[in-house]
Amino acid sequence: MITVRNLRKTFQTPLVQEGRFSGLRTLFSRAYKEKEAVRDVSFEIESGEFVGYIGPNGAGKSTTIKMLTGILHPTSGEVLINGYSPQKHRKRVVGQLGVVFGQRSQLWWDLPVKDSYEILTAMYRVEESTSRRRLGELTELLELGELLDTPVRKLSLGQRMRADLAASMLHDPDILFLDEPTIGLDVVAKRNIRGFLQTLNRDFGKTILLTTHDMDDIEQLCQRVIVINHGQIGYDGTIDELRNRIGLPTMMKVTYRGAVKVPLTWELPFRVVEQEANVLTIACNRQELKAMDVLRIVSSWGEMDDVHMEEPEFEEVIHGVYN
Ligand SMILES: Nc1ncnc2c1ncn2[C@@H]1O[C@H](COP(=O)(O)OP(=O)(O)OP(=O)(O)O)[C@@H](O)[C@H]1O
Numbered sequence: 001m002i003t004v005r006n007l008r009k010t011f012q013t014p015l016v017q018e019g020r021f022s023g024l025r026t027l028f029s030r031a032y033k034e035k036e037a038v039r040d041v042s043f044e045i046e047s048g049e050f051v052g053y054i055g056p057n058g059a060g061k062s063t064t065i066k067m068l069t070g071i072l073h074p075t076s077g078e079v080l081i082n083g084y085s086p087q088k089h090r091k092r093v094v095g096q097l098g099v100v101f102g103q104r105s106q107l108w109w110d111l112p113v114k115d116s117y118e119i120l121t122a123m124y125r126v127e128e129s130t131s132r133r134r135l136g137e138l139t140e141l142l143e144l145g146e147l148l149d150t151p152v153r154k155l156s157l158g159q160r161m162r163a164d165l166a167a168s169m170l171h172d173p174d175i176l177f178l179d180e181p182t183i184g185l186d187v188v189a190k191r192n193i194r195g196f197l198q199t200l201n202r203d204f205g206k207t208i209l210l211t212t213h214d215m216d217d218i219e220q221l222c223q224r225v226i227v228i229n230h231g232q233i234g235y236d237g238t239i240d241e242l243r244n245r246i247g248l249p250t251m252m253k254v255t256y257r258g259a260v261k262v263p264l265t266w267e268l269p270f271r272v273v274e275q276e277a278n279v280l281t282i283a284c285n286r287q288e289l290k291a292m293d294v295l296r297i298v299s300s301w302g303e304m305d306d307v308h309m310e311e312p313e314f315e316e317v318i319h320g321v322y323n
Contacts, residue, residue: 042077052211139166
């Protein structure tokens, strides 16, 4: 279980001095400006949850993850991973965490992948037979086969990400923190990574906190989403509740066999957005009105041939939350 209580992080950066010898004067100046990257963030994540942690650029996501993993110390507030602070009980907590930063590899650049794995399993003190069995399983799940003998610098981005994911799982942690694990990947590589993460969560019960700008990642993988904006939590709940809260309309396209006669009235419980010959586009709020009720009304306007419904894109919903 992950507990985050009133977490804050304020960075201090030297104020840049103007004028002559500005570089030197900045170096020796005691003037700082403060940046509140994370302000009063609290949440709890139960074992086995798959949670998306999303927000616009600079919202405070990476800073939060760095405090959850113990890399950064909070200015105030606390983090507990299965009851222990990653800052105070680093050794104990590190064994329970797997971490992947998509922008940076934890593997040794010039070494073949399997040599990095050997170093990591030794660092985590994983017993040899256990590590061999686990690497076998990970090699199969992530199709690492021929990559194991290749130096990391020669891997494609997708291959490197798979190798990094395996590295984060070598000590079989219960909890995974993933910061943009699909960044820059093509659709096939993304699908592979998502499949692997789904297996980890569903079949092996791993708790996963995922940060990404890819809303398909979130929609396909996460049961719950936490939105952070300007360092504060703006939403914490299911994707469906989020859709409801933003209340974007469902669009219905109704095609008629022949002529269609829209009555001249303002009292419709939905909006007729457009009429093009025998095709009507209708916007309705599905929280207030069932599709069947809409159809009952529009079927009296002509002989219906086809109906097509389009739920609002998750990207649009998120755009609504960020703004
Ligand atoms: N070491 C640092 N020193 C000073 N300011 C920092 C530092 N690290 C982050 N910040 C600032 O804190 C804010 C939050 O940054 P953070 O990297 O957590 O955002 P993010 O949500 O992960 O953004 P992105 O989606 O762009 O990766 C930003 O304004 C950033 O410039």
